[in-house]
Amino acid sequence: MNNGPARISKFSYAALIVGFIFLYAPMLSLVIYSFNESRLVTVWAGFSTKWYGELFNDQQIMQAAWRSLQLAAFTATASTILGTLSAIVIVRFKRFRGRTAFTAMITAPLVMPEVITGLSLLLLFVSLGQWIGWPEGRGMHTIWIAHVTFTVAFVNVVISSRLQEMDISLEEAAMDLGANRVKTFFTITLPIISPALISGWLLAFTLSLDDLVVASFVSGPSSTTLPMVVFSSVRLGLSPKINALATILISLVSIAAFIGWWLMWRKERQRLRDIQDITSI
């Protein structure tokens, strides 16, 4: 196992710095120019927050944002439930008929090009509508099904890896003491894997909030999501309003990431302190 830091060359540090500049410079430019007075996004004309005001007064963007947030929350919840079930199947049920097909179905959506997923789901909905009369039209419900289907694969990866690391003897102890499988799952397994459930939920939430291609295929007339509005605006050219929207999004993600890091750090510090307490006795 790799426990300590090894020798690190100057080249490695240089690669790291170049990599991070490449990743963050474009995002930084979006944030800076969201405070630009001028309508021309790339010409600086003084500090202003007026584009934030315009953003919040844009009814179309605000409605789409609210719709997308609701959709993302419903998607993430369903996806976390399905992802947990499929992680249990993958990690714990080692032998059953159709297992190979199951692992194929749960890993393929990770890499499937979005245009293929979108087109195939749309054709499914149209055909189902013809054969059994459901779904009658397309709208939020069809986008929800599509989003759950492609996000569940990502949630499954997150929860599976946590489930693998977990000490299975804790479950065995609970069952030896008389708890049945359902009770063991809810009182032992679920609390242990709960950090993975939260990261899985957040991952599905952001994937759903970000999706343009799949939603464009399966949406209906009154279900324009935020990425669809942003896309049609961006196609027409740069707009400082989009910069303001991007800045809000980047801030929210950064805050969430910081909270996550801080919780982890606090837990780790507590653990180290506990170890110290034990060894000092």
Added chain:
Amino acid sequence: MKSLFNSLRASSSFKGMHWLVTGFPYVWLLLFFVVPFLIVLKISFAEAAIAMPPFTDILSYAEQKLTINLNFGNYAYLFEDALYVDAYLGSLKFAAVSTLLCLLLGYPIAYTIARLQPAVRNVLLMLVVLPSWTSLLIRVYAWVGILKDNGFINNFLMWLGVIDQPLQIMYTPVSVYIGIVYAYLPFMVLPLYSNLVKHDVRLLEAASDLGAKPWMTFLTVTLPLSRAGIIAGAMLVFIPAVGEFVIPELLGGPSVLMIGKILWQEFFNNRDWPVASAVAMVMLAILTVPIVLFHHYQARDLEGRR
């Protein structure tokens, strides 16, 4: 006797629960992931028609006879028209070169992070993933402002006096490469990191004790050991990049031909659903080998086999 009955009942309820836990995701994926492909396959053999939905039925039942009208014209059309062949080849080229660039940039990043102290590792890894938690659309949009004729790069170079005419970067293959590498870099770094962090440093020490130069150690020890990570990362970039739509649409001009864009146009602009289905089916056929390769490594990882 009673205990036998009890254990039977326990095992049958256990079986029932097994079925429920397996059945729910199984049926969902079968219905919403597998069946749709069969429908795309079916419609790729239909003919476009002015109707809703805009294609003919391939099964017809008339005079107590069931006839199947398979129309191979859509596929023939794809291979006759140079546009489609060029778009497939273009997509493969863009995806392959971008994957290589991601690997060249991502490998040193993953390697360096994996060799740092655990506390620093987690922070840096989070910083690598963080951009992909914001919106792809918005991050691609950021590059428009940087690359266009009066964008940051051109303004800066002209201010320096290096150039007096703006460089045409936007709407060229270069801007598409930048966009794809930028968007997919985290997907290369993550699997590489999780592979590299498991390597035993003592192997490297042993190699250097035996007189190997650092580059020799890297080529003969680290690189072969990280094969699974390289393949997983490369597939995570290559396969979705082949079908990429947003990046070539926003950063590539009309001269940049990629098949994801063609499929979108066939569907939304031409409203030719059967041809769009045929485009999707051929794309899927091309991607079968990489998808199987990816699945092979991913399944091994998911199940905890090493």
